[in-house]
Amino acid sequence: MERLNVGVLGCASIARRKMLPALTTSPLTRVAAVASRSGERAGEFAAEFGTEPVAGYQALLDRPDVDAVYVPLPAGLRAEWIVRALEAGKHVLAEKPLTTDPAPAREVVELSRRRGLLLMESFMFLHHSAHRRVRDLVESGRIGEPRSFSAEFTIPRLPEGDIRHRPELGGGALLDLGAYTVRAAQLFCGPGLEVAGAVLRHDPATGVDTAGAALLTSPRLTAALSFGMEHHYRCRYSLTGSEGTVTLDRAFTPPPDHRPVVRVERREGAEELLLPADDHFANIVAAFARTALAGRGFAGHGDRILRQADLLDQVRRAAAAAPPAA
Incomplete structure (x- = not known):
């Protein structure tokens, strides 16, 4: 071979x-x-x-x-x-x-x-089979017509010497954690996503953003994203439709032996689907x-890189333009 x-x-x-x-x-x-x-x-x-x-x-x-x-x-x-x-x-x-x-x-x-x-x-995380299962559930109509997407990725405070506290090395919550939520929004919300608004909270001692949130919109649905690195650990996303909601926990960092659980909530009740373990690395x-x-097959990767970079920049610019908190 x-x-x-x-x-x-x-x-x-x-x-x-x-x-x-x-x-x-x-x-x-x-x-x-x-x-x-x-x-x-x-x-x-x-x-x-x-x-x-x-x-x-x-x-x-x-x-x-x-x-x-x-x-x-x-x-x-x-x-x-x-x-x-x-x-x-x-x-x-x-x-x-x-x-x-x-x-x-x-x-x-x-x-x-x-x-x-x-x-x-x-x-x-895009290469984990759990996300294909979520997409299959949505495309089969289990939650009806998709209306909104939400994603969270937060972690506890990092040690003071961690490089994610250093702005000159590209530190901060947006690039380290928010990037996952933005990429997941692209996966489920389709083309045409734009940033409607955002906030970033900065640590004056280090100069990096330690937490943030963004609202994105597309012709199909809206996406509410939150991220931070001074929080309780959260790593999940949900898609809500006209007839239900599907949620995946540990969405971005499942270990290879972890069996993901997809939760489907509908009017008649909730169901939890235990999926096979998978190694996305x-x-x-x-x-x-x-x-x-x-x-061959190289071109699409470049397109996705450019779209991701543009959306992260939109989040940063929207946060800079937001009025200061009262």
Whole structure:
């Protein structure tokens, strides 16, 4: 079986906990090397996952045995290294958000198209089978005509040294958590979503937004989104229609052994559907590798990256334009 040779640019926690296990166990990928600014750090990761350490990101990009890279660097650093990876002729799977602003998003998408390379934003939850089941329920008419969508993603306060408290690295609740809710709204609300209003609450000590909410509208329905990183943990979405509501809890971060529960509420009562466990990290690795190896089907990924970047920017601009609280 043909395999995609992947290099990892950076030794972030998500790489160690989730993506490197998925990359090393997939029959479609081979981890060629792991790079860090520190050779010692790269050595630790390489020893753990049976691959080669590389000191320096460019040194990994210069390797002829690397076909593609996974980029888990902080959001504020991703655009530079995505550009360098594409210029080196590598397919790219990068953590979300791909960039912190629409302009660099357009730059990297246009570069990937000129080079004929795959550029994919790692919204792994989209590759979990639970969301297909929710869509099937909605399309079969279980909740009637869809009217509204809501999503929440909140987490407890992070340690003071966490990079999500650093604005220069792309920190903040909107990019880290709100991005999931915006992407989920696109999945269920269809094309034509626009931001009608938004609020962001900032921490004056760090300068990053720690919580927010947004209202989006489309020709089909409205979407109410909330997110924050100083809250009780919430990770769910609901679709309400003319005849019922369907809700999925732990929607964005289910572990591989978790069996999702979809709750369907109608006038005659509520029903809970226990779904099979699924590993969305393994699934996104497989989807990325299959697409890159096939050499086609790249265009849609770029379109989705640009739409996501535009909506996040709309949220930011709407919040900036909102009148201050009394």
